[in-house]
Amino acid sequence: MNIQDLIRPTVKVLKPYSSARDEFQGNSGDMVFLDANENPFENGVNRYPDPKQQTVKSLLSEIKGIPKQNILLGNGSDEVLDLIYRAFCEPNHDNIITLPPTYGMYSVLANINAIEIKSVQLDENFQPKVDEILEIADSNSKLLFLCSPNNPTGNSFEASSIEKLIKEFKGIVVIDEAYIDFSNEESWASRLSEFPNLMVTQTLSKAYGMAGIRLGICFASEEIISVLNRIKPPYNVNELTQQKAISQLEQNELTTQQVEAILQEREALVKELKFVDYISKIYPSDANFILVKVDDATKRYNQLIKKGIVIRNRTTQPGCENCLRFTVGTPEENKILIDTLKSI
Incomplete structure (x- = not known):
């Protein structure tokens, strides 16, 4: 070429x-x-x-x-x-x-x-x-x-x-x-x-x-x-x-440590998301976020907003109907997310 x-x-x-x-x-x-x-x-x-x-x-x-x-x-x-x-x-x-x-x-x-x-x-x-x-x-x-x-x-x-x-x-x-x-x-x-x-x-x-x-x-x-x-x-x-x-x-070693921490939190999040009954699918992730399919993405998105949690509603994207995207946060942020998901 x-x-x-x-x-x-x-x-x-x-x-x-x-x-x-x-x-x-x-x-x-x-x-x-x-x-x-x-x-x-x-x-x-x-x-x-x-x-x-x-x-x-x-x-x-x-x-x-x-x-x-x-x-x-x-x-x-x-x-x-x-x-x-x-x-x-x-x-x-x-x-x-x-x-x-x-x-x-x-x-x-x-x-x-x-x-x-x-x-x-x-x-x-x-x-x-x-x-x-x-x-x-x-x-x-x-x-x-x-x-x-x-x-x-x-x-x-x-x-x-x-x-x-x-x-x-x-x-x-x-x-x-x-x-x-x-x-x-x-x-x-x-x-x-x-x-x-x-x-x-x-x-x-x-x-x-x-x-x-x-x-x-x-x-x-x-x-x-x-x-x-x-x-x-x-x-x-x-x-x-x-x-x-x-x-x-x-200080590249700091980035390495933070990436490792995010990967550990990603794995922990996936385990907990399995216990949220309205999540029907958790897609495999090689990134610092997780895509999941829920019963009603817009409803769940609005519920989380009211609880003070901002995520991304991807339901309008091709192939992503009723899908939400969660960025992997700090351990404290992820706990708040999981507790809130289980409570709504």
Whole structure:
């Protein structure tokens, strides 16, 4: 597959904006910076941030085992996804394929960018219908989104299905791994060298507990990363976000401990949910949440709201009729949830 054939023609010839920090490549040391029209009075954030986020990428490279040149960072995963659309999808011409029920931003971004949406609903086990996906794809199908572990269902897709789709889909396959840290499955980022059309997105919002700083991650070939760097805003990840990310990534053992605690709580929650008589099914989860089927999702959702507990009602999603989604909380929060579920 020639990735260059998938890139939008205007993006191929685009000359990227060159910021002051891009043009100066030397060691900052004791240099006097009078190049970027910044306020010269030091307050910790008066200077523009590193446009390439080198320190953050170095830490991620060490933790994830992915070379820095294969990493792009964005203002949340949503910006990363939007950049992917802008790089590969021609408005009012190309299409993308989604597999509902899935993360809603894929469709929102497609609509914003005037891209047609083709959908193939997951099967009864929330697994991709591989043959139907490949059949619906056409010459204008540029992106295929696989959310694994999937939101809102919580399950991981079978590796054999994913591999077949990567090999046979003629466009870019984007695997959204926002919840991969809660799964025993290996990240597909470890196989980037095998598949030139593979992209993997992750985030610091879930396992790393930094939803508030908005830092999304993209792993892809150096060729694809260079395309995204060409079109991203010059200072898309602010200084405060970079500082907080560095601080958190430098204590990665804390994240490991918190993930383990969440997994233990997830297991305990599943055991207790079995004793709630109006829950008819508990779906397997590789994420930090649990999807369950109840007798009347809207009724139970409203009852929990009145008791001061906010969960997610997913009954409107394809294949999720009368389903509720519970995020795994602290032991105290989970006890309140279970006690309340049993009392209503």
